[in-house]
Amino acid sequence: MNSNSLLHLKLGIKSIALLAMLLIVVSCKKVTKINNAPKTKEVTAKDILGNPNYLAICYGGYRKNSREIQPTIAQLKEDLLILAAMNIKVVRTYNVHLAHASNVLKAIAELKKEDPDFEMYLMLGAWIDCQNAWTDLEKNHDVESERNAIEIDEAVRLANKYPEIVKIIAVGNEAMVKWAEEYFVQPNVILKWVNHLQKLKKDNKLSKDLWITCSDDFASWGGLDDTYKVKDLEDLVKAVDYVSMHTYPFHNTHYNPEFWKIPNHQGNLPKKDLTDAAMNRAVLFAKNQYNAVQNYVRSISPNKPIHIGETGWASSSDGFYGNEGSKASDEYKQAYYYNAMREWTNKEGISCFFFEAFDEPWKDSGNPLGSENHFGIFTVDGKAKYALWKYVDDKAFEKLQRNGKSITKTFKGNSENLMKTVLTPPRH
Structure with missing residues (x-):
């Protein structure tokens, strides 16, 4: 090999070496860029609550006439997929002493594993009772049940096991309202457990982004009269991350019916117009209860968020709300209330x-x-009531089932037959 050939060979080897080094550097830079890519922000309660992109609903998956028959994981997944199809992304459960809540969490976790885009979060309820609740013994509403501590501990365990799903813990459900004679407690009991959970957050034993509340009747949150407005309630308002209040115009069509009855000046209107007007008054009734709570809460904690932990409307009744009562219960009125409240x-x-x-x-x-x-x-067998007929029309539930049946409309979609069941509210 002559000197010129040798020189060209050495230069070629150096060029190859430099090219290899350059490729390694570029490759490393690409890896570094991927590793440093911003992570998707974790959704928190603060992001969810008050956000119309995260519609919420109360959920119990029980399909039989006893809670001893627990729904299976597969059944819960059926339900969650149905709810997700209508853009529900937050569900509320009520206790942890039955398997339902933990199984709902398992079901959501499995659905997320099967489909990374599946999104569902949980408001986890911890049930609170007074001493001797649900027994034949005399109730002591000033002393709490020993079971409450077990319930709270289990709620903490589940929140820590599923932090990506559990975003809210609610201490008690209608546990302070005095008409809950079987089990209600004084506000100091709820305050005790809310403070306990808030301390766990401070001590890094619960996620700092987890929000703690109590979900109770509007009256319990100072929206009715001064009998509820005690120092412990004021402290509770300050302690919770937000107020979760309940409002039920439906029940008040029997217990407080003045807003519900048809005024004399509307006597000659068609039945549908009379019904719509009554439902508008019902929605206003709910708004007024919300405003009453807001006025009290804001007087204590001006920036405290207030959300609705429960409101609803039954589609059937043979009692206080049916044909022999306030005539409030049918699917048309339920749909009207659902859509207006949303x-x-x-x-x-x-x-x-x-x-x-x-x-x-x-x-x-x-x-x-x-x-x-x-x-x-939805009915037990998975029929979409009138409030959801539009989702059936839009094929939102296509390929989804409950109890082996496709999601179809009640009344076989016949609106004339549905309207025949509508009861006109009573007159003054």
């Missing part, structure tokens, strides 16, 4: 946990026609 709360930045997703026959198992069994916007 429209109002979405516009105002209020989360509304509508009560509820599916009919639950265990609630009044001795009376299948009782209103408590019919608050769902």
Whole structure:
């Protein structure tokens, strides 16, 4: 090999070496860029509550007339997919002493694993009772049940096990309202457990982004009269991350019916117009209860968020709300209330946990026609009630089933037959 050939060979080897080094550097830079890519921000309660992109609903998956028959994971996944199809992204459960809540969490976790785009979060309820609740013994509403501590501990365990799903813990459900004679407690009991959970957050034993509340009747949050407005309630307002209040114009069509009855000057209107006017008054009734709570809460903590933890409308009743009572219960009125409340709360930045997703026959198992069994916007066998007919038309539930049946409309989609069931509210 001559000197010129040798020189060219050495230069070629150097060029190859430099090119290899350059490729390594570029490759490393690319890896570095990928590793430093911004991570997707974790969704928190602060992001969810008041955001109309995260519609909320109360959920019990019980399909039989007893809670001893727990829904399976597969059944819960069926339900969650149905709810997701209508843009529900937050569900509320009520206790942790039954398997339902932990199984709902398992079901969501499995769905997320199967589809990374599946998005569902949980408001986890911890049930609170007074001493001797649900027994034949005399109730002591000033002393709490020993079971409460176990319930809170289990809620903490589940929140820590599923931090990507559990975003809210609610201490008690209608646990301070005095008409809950079987189990209510004084506000100091709720305050004790809310403070306990807030301390766990400070001590890094719960996520700092987890929000703590109590979900209770509007009266319990100072929206009715001064009997509820005690120092412990003031401290509770300050302690919770937000106020979760309940409002039920439906029940008040019997217990407080003045707003519901048809005024004399509307006597000659068609039935549909009379019904629509009554439903407008019902929505206004709910807004007024929200405003009453807001006025009290803002007097204590001006920037405290207030959301609706429960409101709903039953589609059937053979009792106080049926044909022999206030005539409030039918699917048309339920749909009117559902749509009006969604429209109002979405516009105002209020989360509304509508009560509820599916009919639950265990609630009044001795009376299948009782209103408590019919608050769902789906029937037990998966028929979409009138409030959701538009989703069926849009094929939102296509390929989804409940109990082996496709999601179809009630009344076989015949609106004339549905309107025949509408009861005109009573007159003054």
